[in-house]
Amino acid sequence: MGLLTEFSELFLPRRCAGCGRENVSLCTACLHLLGGIPRAMEPRYGTIPVVGIAEYTSHLSHMVVNFKDNGRRDILDPLALGLARSITAALEMTHCSSGPVLVIPAPSSQRARRRRGGSHTAALARRAAALAPELSLQVADVLRSHRRRDQVGLGARAREENAWGTQLIDAGQVNALGRTAIAEAHISILVDDFATTGATLAESARILASVQIRPAIAAVIGLGRGGTRFVSPFTV
Numbered sequence: 001m002g003l004l005t006e007f008s009e010l011f012l013p014r015r016c017a018g019c020g021r022e023n024v025s026l027c028t029a030c031l032h033l034l035g036g037i038p039r040a041m042e043p044r045y046g047t048i049p050v051v052g053i054a055e056y057t058s059h060l061s062h063m064v065v066n067f068k069d070n071g072r073r074d075i076l077d078p079l080a081l082g083l084a085r086s087i088t089a090a091l092e093m094t095h096c097s098s099g100p101v102l103v104i105p106a107p108s109s110q111r112a113r114r115r116r117g118g119s120h121t122a123a124l125a126r127r128a129a130a131l132a133p134e135l136s137l138q139v140a141d142v143l144r145s146h147r148r149r150d151q152v153g154l155g156a157r158a159r160e161e162n163a164w165g166t167q168l169i170d171a172g173q174v175n176a177l178g179r180t181a182i183a184e185a186h187i188s189i190l191v192d193d194f195a196t197t198g199a200t201l202a203e204s205a206r207i208l209a210s211v212q213i214r215p216a217i218a219a220v221i222g223l224g225r226g227g228t229r230f231v232s233p234f235t236v
Contacts, residue, residue, distance in 0.1 A: 017066040017075045018059035025074045030059050034082035034221070038089035041223055043198020048205055048215055050195045051090040052223035053082050060222045064193045068120035079221060080127035083191060086219035087128060087135065090189055094216050099186030100136050103129065104208065104215060106192035106200060107143035107167050125191050138181060142173040142211070143204055167207045174211050188215040196224035 015022050018030030036054045043050055054060055066072040067079060091101065105121035113119055122141040129137035146166045174182075188208075190201050201218045208215060 014074070017072045018063045020062075025072075026063070026078055030063065031078060033057065033060055033063075034078055038086060039223070040089075040093060041195075043195065043201065045197055045199045046202025046205060048190065048198070048201060048218050049093070050198060050201065050218040050220060050223065051086050051093060052195065052220045053085050053089070054222045056194055056196070056222040056224040061194075064120075064221070068116055068193075076123065076127055077131070079193075080124050080131055082221045083124050083219065084128040084132040084135075086221065087137065087189060087191065088132065090217045090219040091135065091187070094187060096187045098136075100138055100181070100184055102182065102185035102188040102213065103137050103139050104143060104188060104190050104204070104213065105139065105141055106190065106204060107145035109145045112145075121192055124193070128191075138185070140173070140177050140181075140213075142170050142177065142213075143207065144168050144170050167203050169207060169211055182211075182213060187217075188213050190215045190218040192218065192220045194222045194224060195220045 014025060016024050016027040016030055018026060018033070021027045033054050038051055038053050040049050040051045063075060063079065067075055087101075087103070091097070103125050105119060105125045108116070108119040108121065119141060122139060125137075125139045125141075129135070129139055144167065146168065190204050192201065195201060195218065198218075205215050
């Protein structure tokens, strides 16, 4: 399969996953989007603050869609590095400087997992953990999603209604993780690619409470402005 991909690129050159520029995985301008100053927001729904390193833009959206739906694994590292920067900033914001950190990726439906060959948020979280070993991140892929409408294009209230009751706990993954790992984690963090109103993250936090996991904060790559209030930017 790799040989076939290389052969096809002789005739169909790889384009920037963000803007479509030819012959590069990510151009300088799109890479720059992943290097922004982290900032936190209070989401419209839920009580968990959210940290991100970029404002939601069409180019950033294209990167994530190309990664999760179009097989662009060549941009895994840049996206994961961006997520690792958000996680680092989130830990700084919560004054957690050491000890194991439980990282819970946003859920994907079984259908999406089959189509994509796994959860794209879990893949990003695991790579972020590998790229930042000093953070002692333990990825706990324990959430699953029921089928629902896509959140894209929905208003704030519709997003909340669309997210309600759409997630569940994978008991097998919780058992594999172990109660000791949950108890010993100094902090739990939710991670996702984007956050707009915080409705999906709020639903994740609600479901996780049923197994005594209570995330203190969320880390994402891109932040939208879906009725949220931004806190002052900070550097890490």
